[in-house]
Amino acid sequence: MRWLVLIVGLSLAWAGALAAGDRSPLWPDIPAATGAPHPEGNAYWRANHMDLMRHDRNLTVHEGDRKIAASLKQCFDCHTARDDRGQVVTYADKGHFCRSCHDYAAVRVDCFSCHRSTPEGVDETAAQANALPPVRLGGGEAGSILAWLKRAGPAPRPEGGQ
Amino acid sequence: MDRTIYREIKATPQVWQVAFLLGAMIVAALATVVYVEHHGHIVTGMTNQIVWGLPHVFAIFLIVAASGALNVASMASVFGKDHAKPLARLSGVLAIALLAGGLAVLVLDLGRPDRLLVAMTTYNFSSIFAWNVILYTGFMAIVAVYLFTQMARGAPALFVGPMGMLAFLWRLALTTGTGSIFGWLVARPGYDAAIMAPLFIAMSFSLGLAVFILVLSALCRLGDRPLGGLLMQKFARLLAIFAAVVLYFTAIQHLTSLYAAEHAGFERFILATGGIYTWLFWVGQVGLGGALPMLLIWHPSTARAPSTPILASLLVVLGGLAQLYVIVIGGQAYPMPLFPGHVVFSGFGDGTVAAYAPRWPELALGLGGVAVALLATGLGAKVLRILPTNLSDANLGSRG
Amino acid sequence: MSCGKSRLRGKGADISRRDFLRSGAAVASATLAPGVTLIAFGGSPAEARASAGNRWGLLIDANRCDAGCSACVTACADENGWAGNGDPATDAQWIRKVTLRNTTTGHETSMPVMCQHCAEPPCVDVCPTGASFKRADGIVLVDKHICIGCRYCMMACPFKARSFVHEPVVNQKTHAPRGQGTVESCTLCVHRVDAGGTPACVEACAATGHGAIIFGDLKDPESEISRRLAEYPSAALRPDLDLNPGVRYSNL
Numbered sequence: 001m002r003w004l005v006l007i008v009g010l011s012l013a014w015a016g017a018l019a020a021g022d023r024s025p026l027w028p029d030i031p032a033a034t035g036a037p038h039p040e041g042n043a044y045w046r047a048n049h050m051d052l053m054r055h056d057r058n059l060t061v062h063e064g065d066r067k068i069a070a071s072l073k074q075c076f077d078c079h080t081a082r083d084d085r086g087q088v089v090t091y092a093d094k095g096h097f098c099r100s101c102h103d104y105a106a107v108r109v110d111c112f113s114c115h116r117s118t119p120e121g122v123d124e125t126a127a128q129a130n131a132l133p134p135v136r137l138g139g140g141e142a143g144s145i146l147a148w149l150k151r152a153g154p155a156p157r158p159e160g161g162q
Numbered sequence: 163m164d165r166t167i168y169r170e171i172k173a174t175p176q177v178w179q180v181a182f183l184l185g186a187m188i189v190a191a192l193a194t195v196v197y198v199e200h201h202g203h204i205v206t207g208m209t210n211q212i213v214w215g216l217p218h219v220f221a222i223f224l225i226v227a228a229s230g231a232l233n234v235a236s237m238a239s240v241f242g243k244d245h246a247k248p249l250a251r252l253s254g255v256l257a258i259a260l261l262a263g264g265l266a267v268l269v270l271d272l273g274r275p276d277r278l279l280v281a282m283t284t285y286n287f288s289s290i291f292a293w294n295v296i297l298y299t300g301f302m303a304i305v306a307v308y309l310f311t312q313m314a315r316g317a318p319a320l321f322v323g324p325m326g327m328l329a330f331l332w333r334l335a336l337t338t339g340t341g342s343i344f345g346w347l348v349a350r351p352g353y354d355a356a357i358m359a360p361l362f363i364a365m366s367f368s369l370g371l372a373v374f375i376l377v378l379s380a381l382c383r384l385g386d387r388p389l390g391g392l393l394m395q396k397f398a399r400l401l402a403i404f405a406a407v408v409l410y411f412t413a414i415q416h417l418t419s420l421y422a423a424e425h426a427g428f429e430r431f432i433l434a435t436g437g438i439y440t441w442l443f444w445v446g447q448v449g450l451g452g453a454l455p456m457l458l459i460w461h462p463s464t465a466r467a468p469s470t471p472i473l474a475s476l477l478v479v480l481g482g483l484a485q486l487y488v489i490v491i492g493g494q495a496y497p498m499p500l501f502p503g504h505v506v507f508s509g510f511g512d513g514t515v516a517a518y519a520p521r522w523p524e525l526a527l528g529l530g531g532v533a534v535a536l537l538a539t540g541l542g543a544k545v546l547r548i549l550p551t552n553l554s555d556a557n558l559g560s561r562g
Numbered sequence: 563m564s565c566g567k568s569r570l571r572g573k574g575a576d577i578s579r580r581d582f583l584r585s586g587a588a589v590a591s592a593t594l595a596p597g598v599t600l601i602a603f604g605g606s607p608a609e610a611r612a613s614a615g616n617r618w619g620l621l622i623d624a625n626r627c628d629a630g631c632s633a634c635v636t637a638c639a640d641e642n643g644w645a646g647n648g649d650p651a652t653d654a655q656w657i658r659k660v661t662l663r664n665t666t667t668g669h670e671t672s673m674p675v676m677c678q679h680c681a682e683p684p685c686v687d688v689c690p691t692g693a694s695f696k697r698a699d700g701i702v703l704v705d706k707h708i709c710i711g712c713r714y715c716m717m718a719c720p721f722k723a724r725s726f727v728h729e730p731v732v733n734q735k736t737h738a739p740r741g742q743g744t745v746e747s748c749t750l751c752v753h754r755v756d757a758g759g760t761p762a763c764v765e766a767c768a769a770t771g772h773g774a775i776i777f778g779d780l781k782d783p784e785s786e787i788s789r790r791l792a793e794y795p796s797a798a799l800r801p802d803l804d805l806n807p808g809v810r811y812s813n814l
Contacts, residue, residue: 064612114741273711273743
């Protein structure tokens, strides 16, 4: 599934770049991150984040190893998105970092039925409970994907080095 | 006619009406599941004290009845009773359908029904629950193969006996597993008893046969097929024996507990002071579900009445639900001891009988499971040749 | 148990080995060919893992526990974010204060009851998916990633120590994720223990001056908890079940 998404995305991006010399408008609108970039590169994390996180979570939950890198807490140290009013958004908002791609890829994640989707200290209101948005395709989503592609340009290719 | 001919039942308006009713019950149950999953189990009557509620009563009833519904097929294939042979197919289909209905309730009541795949891919083999997953799916597969050996054109008849034996042994294991869900709980005074397994097996014989009698007579009425009174009386006499066996095991269960001083409190609760549980035990299970059907079936004045098998079966079903309510809910409602020689108090109901009032989502889900079982059986009779065209006494008698 | 732990994914980078995935410290990666990534890193071996060399436990001195005090309960709720919604029957109850009354003498004892972190935990035996598990250091936990919410563990627990989350949850603590439809219980503040700390209830009890709860390593004969257990009489709850709990009570 993820490879399919990657391949489709890459080819679309490539085609977009060839055609317009610009960023394809099909890509999701990924909120900018703060902090130092991943040394392994974004493409690596895009492709492997779920395996990294699942592996590390098992280390933490079952073996008590807390010196891990791929934890949701650490994701949100850098990857927090804010709305127009400057408020940190939760997974209930489609501007949330995780949702920007997962809505696009039509992959529903289960993390936030138990984990908070914001850094600690942000108040998640009760209205955001049960925030498992339905996977939607087409319609307005396509517009934001296009907008992203326009901005983001050709996706980093795995073979391109970091 | 001198031989058994199996035919699908015809789609009469009555058949459609019943199917529509059952379908509506299933839709209601599914809507309830979405509702509960959205709001959480807070909208049910279940709590952190009564963690298993009415859905589990229905689910366990259906699962126990499922293995017992195979009785008739076992009578034919394993014990060589000729009068049961024409009904072996229906018996197998009903067994699978009841199990599917029960499992549907069990699964849809989970806190995370969306994680069913986890339950089927990660096993902890010290859990009887995990073994039950295998016992249940295995039962369905074995009974399906057993049905195939009976029904497939050209399938050699010599496989019917061995498959019948395998299915019979498997259903004993299955009900042992179901009873052990409670029998192996060391913490609660109402459980933790080896007799749970044989008690559940006895219940399965009785409940399964009762459900079979009811479904058979309903199908024959819907399909407009003759159903012999003597055949029904034969089944009813067997039902009375099974009901007596259930009462026997129940008596032993409580007498054993009464003998142990540590269980005296729990026994007093169920047998004397437990309110609804005491009522359900004496009136529901023992009276209406045990003594009365036996009386109806054995008393000369009612034994030959055509309505007796059906009435007795209905009573046995009600008694079975009452018994499971007492076991499942009553066993949880009675407080657990924390330290010998002490009574406990707390803000979380320690030392007091837990209150439980089932709410409509639980009832809707439980009835939905019943509807799944009945609709699946009806569908089976509609599309498969499982119901004989003529079950009159004359026809069966001519087969010797 | 953890089905995905060592799964090879396609012909992509081999990310199955755990050390590969310790993606934290100083990772450098180079891509050799499409889909093949080489990662080099200079991390240190894992420290502070749950070890079978420890067994964490509590000793609760019922004489020092004040019947009117519930500082441990409040501290636990604050630490782990399980404040209730006003209905004790459906609220989370990771720890609760109970009163024991001797049926013959009438003597009353107040004390907190939480997950007893049994050496032979019935909840772990009955869990169909293995979500209920015991760590190497004796702490009994629920892996909520594979908990299906069947509540069989709650049927099995003799101490009513487990709660089912009946309602949607927000504002969880990052170190104590919890969510609707799964079962939870006292974690012995495992996030603190892993960092070398003590559980919140123990700290809170000490802060009130009662000092009724001590935390320590039952396998270390020199620890305070072991010395006290060796020196003074103590008891386990439900001693009839012989579950060898990690939580012990003195002066019951």
